[in-house]
Amino acid sequence: MARTLPAFQSQVCEGKQTPSQIEAGAEILQDDAATAATRSSLTAGQDEPVASGLCSQTSHDKCCLSGMSTQASPQVHDSEPNSHREIGHNSVENAIGPGADVRYARFGREGQVEKEAQSDTNEKSMQQDELGTMAALASKPLCPPLRVRGPPSFPSPFRALFFRTSAFVLSSTFLAVVVVAALITSIPTLAKKVIYILTFRDINTLRPFYEEECRRADTRREKQRAWEHYESAENIGGDQEGTADDYPPTEGGKDRLLCDVGYYAKRVGLEVDMFHVCTEDDFVISLWHVYDPKEYLVQDASEADAGVNGEKVPRKVLKPQIRKPKFPVLLLPGLLQSSGAYCCNDDDSLAFWLCKSGFDVWLGNNRCGPLPNHKTFSSSDPRMWSWTIRHMATFDLPALVSRVLAETGIDKLGLICHSQGSAETLIALAKDQRPELGEKLSVFCALAPAAYAGPLVDRMCLRFMRQIPAFMFQMTFGIHAFIPLILQMQSLLNPRIYAWLGYRVFSFLFKWSDLRWDRELRDRLFQFAPVYVSAEAMQWWLGQDGFARHRCILFAGEVVEYEERRDDVAVKTSVETFMEPAIEAKADMPYLNNMGRDSSRTGDNVASTWWYNEQVPPFAMWVCGKDRLVDGQRLLRRFESGREPHVQLVHSKVIDEYEHLDILWAIDAAEQVFYEIREVLWKTCHVRDRCRVPEGCEGLRRKHQSTIAIPEVSMGEP
Numbered sequence: 001m002a003r004t005l006p007a008f009q010s011q012v013c014e015g016k017q018t019p020s021q022i023e024a025g026a027e028i029l030q031d032d033a034a035t036a037a038t039r040s041s042l043t044a045g046q047d048e049p050v051a052s053g054l055c056s057q058t059s060h061d062k063c064c065l066s067g068m069s070t071q072a073s074p075q076v077h078d079s080e081p082n083s084h085r086e087i088g089h090n091s092v093e094n095a096i097g098p099g100a101d102v103r104y105a106r107f108g109r110e111g112q113v114e115k116e117a118q119s120d121t122n123e124k125s126m127q128q129d130e131l132g133t134m135a136a137l138a139s140k141p142l143c144p145p146l147r148v149r150g151p152p153s154f155p156s157p158f159r160a161l162f163f164r165t166s167a168f169v170l171s172s173t174f175l176a177v178v179v180v181a182a183l184i185t186s187i188p189t190l191a192k193k194v195i196y197i198l199t200f201r202d203i204n205t206l207r208p209f210y211e212e213e214c215r216r217a218d219t220r221r222e223k224q225r226a227w228e229h230y231e232s233a234e235n236i237g238g239d240q241e242g243t244a245d246d247y248p249p250t251e252g253g254k255d256r257l258l259c260d261v262g263y264y265a266k267r268v269g270l271e272v273d274m275f276h277v278c279t280e281d282d283f284v285i286s287l288w289h290v291y292d293p294k295e296y297l298v299q300d301a302s303e304a305d306a307g308v309n310g311e312k313v314p315r316k317v318l319k320p321q322i323r324k325p326k327f328p329v330l331l332l333p334g335l336l337q338s339s340g341a342y343c344c345n346d347d348d349s350l351a352f353w354l355c356k357s358g359f360d361v362w363l364g365n366n367r368c369g370p371l372p373n374h375k376t377f378s379s380s381d382p383r384m385w386s387w388t389i390r391h392m393a394t395f396d397l398p399a400l401v402s403r404v405l406a407e408t409g410i411d412k413l414g415l416i417c418h419s420q421g422s423a424e425t426l427i428a429l430a431k432d433q434r435p436e437l438g439e440k441l442s443v444f445c446a447l448a449p450a451a452y453a454g455p456l457v458d459r460m461c462l463r464f465m466r467q468i469p470a471f472m473f474q475m476t477f478g479i480h481a482f483i484p485l486i487l488q489m490q491s492l493l494n495p496r497i498y499a500w501l502g503y504r505v506f507s508f509l510f511k512w513s514d515l516r517w518d519r520e521l522r523d524r525l526f527q528f529a530p531v532y533v534s535a536e537a538m539q540w541w542l543g544q545d546g547f548a549r550h551r552c553i554l555f556a557g558e559v560v561e562y563e564e565r566r567d568d569v570a571v572k573t574s575v576e577t578f579m580e581p582a583i584e585a586k587a588d589m590p591y592l593n594n595m596g597r598d599s600s601r602t603g604d605n606v607a608s609t610w611w612y613n614e615q616v617p618p619f620a621m622w623v624c625g626k627d628r629l630v631d632g633q634r635l636l637r638r639f640e641s642g643r644e645p646h647v648q649l650v651h652s653k654v655i656d657e658y659e660h661l662d663i664l665w666a667i668d669a670a671e672q673v674f675y676e677i678r679e680v681l682w683k684t685c686h687v688r689d690r691c692r693v694p695e696g697c698e699g700l701r702r703k704h705q706s707t708i709a710i711p712e713v714s715m716g717e718p
Contacts, residue, residue, distance in 0.1 A: 160382050160479065167478030167535075172485055174476065178461060179501065182508035207515060209667040217520050220346075227252030247292065247356065257495035259370075259527045261288055261343045261363070268352050273316070276373075277403045279395040281387075284373040287400055288339060288363040289407075290355045295322055326360035327691040328408040329681060330400060334419030334450075335541070338370045339363035340528030341418070341664060345521060350416075350664060353674050358694030359681065360408060364400040366392050366424075368481070369531040382479045385534040389420070389541070389553075393427035394434050401440050410690075412442040414681040415617075418664060419630065422449035423553050430554060431613040441617040443650065443684035445677055447663045448624050452631040453551035456510060457542075465542040466549060473543055477535045486530055499523035502530075510629050512659050516666040525665060554611050610644055618650045620680045622673050624663055625656035651680045 196203040204210055227249075247269025256263070262272040275287040296316040318325065331351060333339045342351040342363060355361045367387065377384035404413055417425050425444055428434045456462065468476065477483065490498050503526055506512060514522050540546040547553060619639065623632035632654075639649045655663070655672055663673055675696070682688070682697040 156382075160380070163382075163474055163479045166475045167480070168485070170476040171478065171483045175483055175485060178509065179505060181461075182501075182504045185508055186504055204519070207519070209516065209518075212667055213518055213520065216346075216518060220520070223249075224253055255524060257499070257523055257527055259340065259490070261290075261340045261528075264340075264343050264346075264349075264524075265290060265352065268347050268349075270352060270355060275403065275407075277399050278375065279367070279399045281391065281395050282375040283367040283387075283395070284375060285367050285396055285400070286365045286370060287403060288365075290343075290351050290361040290363065291316070292355065295319060324690065324692045325408065325410070326358055327681065327685050327687070327694075328360040328362060328404050328410055328413040329354055330362045330364055330404050330413050330415050332364050332397070332400075332415070332417040332421030332424065333366070333369075334421055334448075336530035336533060337418075338365050338528045338531045340370075341525070344524045344528060345518065345665060348518075348667075348670055350669075350674060350677075353670060354678065357678050357696065358692055359414075359678075362400075362404045362407075362413075364396075365531075366533075367396055368534065372481070372532055380480070385480045386536060387534055388537050388539075389424060390427065390433075392537075393424040397424055397428050398434055398437055401437065405440060410687060412440055412686055414443050414445065414684070415441050416445040416447065416677065417449075418447040419450045419660065422446040423451060426451055426611070427553055429616050430611050431615075435613050435615040438612075438615040438617045442686055443618045443620055443680060445620045445622075445680060446632075447622050447673070448627055448630060448660050449621060449632050449635055450630040451553050451635040453547060454628045454631045456628045457548045457551070459509070461509065462542060462548065465538075466544060468544075470539070470544060473539050474535070477538065479535060481532050482535045482538045484532065487532060495527060496523050499526040502526040510660065512661055516658070516662050516668070518665075518667055610646065612644055612646050614646050616644075616646050618648045618684055620651035620677075621649065621653070622663055622676070623652070623654045624658035624660055625654050626658060627660045629660045650684060651676065 193203050204213075207213065249267050249269045251263055251266035258264075265272045269292075270290055271293045273289045273291070275289065277285050277287050279285065295318060297319055298316050331339055331342050333341050339351070343349045347353065347356070351361050351363060368385070372379045372384065374384050401413065401415070405411060415425060425446070426449065429438050429444070457466070465473070481487075493501075499522065503514065503522060506526075506529075507514075517525070542548045621632065621636055621639075623636055625633075636652055636654070638644060639647050640652070653673075653676065658666065658672070663669060666672065678694055678696060679700060682694055682700050685691065
């Protein structure tokens with residue numbers, strides 16, 4: 001028996017089918033004849049799906065104008081000739097059996113299936129149809145359709161004004177409640193500090209890196225005095241790693257707490273150039289190049305390259321004596337952050353550390369992040385904010401990668417992503433999104449990857465955002481930027497007050513602490529967060545039909561539940577009991593039985609549970625053991641158990657004591673993470689003979705990509 005699901009996958013990738021519709025297609029949906037007739041008439045006028053599962057801006061606008069999600073039901077072909085059974089919105093009951101409760105047939109506990117004798121043929125058909133339904137769910141990324149954003153009409157400005165007004169009032173109230181709650185929960189910590197002061201004790205001595213923090217603070221004070229004493233940065237001697245002779249700083253003195261990557265690069269003897277990259281849907285995003293100014297010759301402005309909007313970007317060329325370039329590395333930030341998060345820890349910042357180690361470092365930002373920019377739309381136009389993580393994955397990331405490769409002249413680069421940046425890459429590399437992107441990456445390094453949700457999504461404030469209806473979400477947070485008041489407050493408040501409030505709010509929401517950070521630099525860390533993000537994107541993360549509900553970026557919630565039970569050895573017995581009424585042969589469940597050993601029966605449904613194809617690059621993962629925001633260990637188990645046979649996991653590490661941001665900002669991050677990243681980047685580099693050897697990598701051998709054994713799967717008849 002073979003099953004074909006191309007129409008279903010194409011519709012999901014275009015955002016024409018909501019997760020609730022797909023879930024309903026696997027549960028109890030018995031529409032009346034009128035509804036079915038209406039859907040049939042809508043389907044008749046549907047546009048053709050765009051190739052590769054991506055919709056252009058024009059076709060997307062056409063879909064939005066209709067104001068409805070129309071789809072053709074995918075078909076599951078039976079082994080009998082000239083017969084088929086539809087899987088989807090209306091025909092699930094027929095696929096499983098008349099009169100049966102679908103949820104009970106799938107999960108075994110909800111609903112009551114009539115216990116009537118059935119023939120072996122019917123039971124087998126029921127299990128096979130269940131596989132088809134779950135394969136459809138498993139191959140579906142969470143790509144809900146966007147709101148209606150057609151061309152401007154007469155009532156459009158009034159509608160936008162209505163949502164902006166309601167969002168200003170309600171989101172400000174929501175923000176005020178969160179801030180007050182964060183301040184209240186800070187009282188015990190403040191009281192503890194007061195007690196230590198009154199008893200003539202230093203509470204900072206309880207911090208795990210107290211001595212190292214004191215040493216770094218003394219070094220910074222010495223450098224500050226030296227900068228204030230000498231007029232030229234060339235006369236300053238020594239930095240915290242003793243490399244001032246190699247990298248003389250061009251900025252110094254007291255930290256001015258600026259939201260400026262270039263300023264902090266100059267403090268460690270580096271420079272930053274900004275490029276503007278235009279995406280396929282006309283967003284203009286910023287790309288920063290971190291480099292050693294001693295290695296480049298900068299031509300005058302008259303010979304500079306023209307940027308996207310006519311701005312001039314100085315053309316840099318390597319000095320003649322430098323014959324080999326550095327291997328390029330692209331870094332992407334997490335949610336509500338710019339790539340400045342990689343640049344705010346002096347020489348122990350990941351971007352600066354990699355640059356001084358011998359890599360060509362590029363920092364990518366997401367659309368609208370530090371500064372919203374679009375070739376057509378203004379920031380007041382709702383269409384400028386009509387995007388989710390799917391657009392960042394399929395438009396922003398490929399554009400950034402292509403620009404870096406064009407600038408460096410090398411056909412592959414190393415990609416390092418934190419949190420949401422990892423989610424973007426995992427979506428982009430999926431076989432039904434932009435799998436060809438994998439051929440441009442030598443390795444993908446995921447730091448605290450956001451593929452599965454952690455327990456924090458069930459916190460009260462986040463649960464509130466998940467439970468409110470979609471219209472109320474728009475009323476509360478608008479159809480433009482998500483709580484832009486936060487960004488406006490940054491320009492009004494003192495930087496130290498803003499950073500202190502930012503830390504308290506984020507610590508309250510996500511249960512982070514600065515226990516492993518350099519506390520003296522904490523105010524600097526929060527100058528680059530938050531940044532602009534669309535309300536649509538936040539609704540994808542936290543709303544009813546997005547990540548917070550399904551708890552996975554590329555699987556529906558039902559499949560995630562199966563994965564949880566498959567991985568949870570402690571409840572193995574109860575799981576088998578739970579599954580027994582509906583599924584007697586566990587070998588028929590590929591998502592439970594690893595890759596599905598009975599491949600002759602499961603056919604292409606086995607491959608439908610794979611996220612990636614043979615174009616995927618090697619993966620390396622660093623997971624935080626105390627990360628409650630995302631569950632990186634579950635993703636690691638997925639790769640290590642062989643559920644993704646095309647993924648070659650070249651390196652993995654779980655740092656038990658790390659929280660979500662420690663992987664970037666911890667004092668010992670260099671020893672725990674950075675050295676290993678450098679080693680992985682160089683071992684997977686495919687042009688080692690053309691590039692300079694990074695510092696500390698002289699004796700490393702290249703890690704050749706091994707041949708990955710893919711289980712032979714019978715794909716059946718086409």
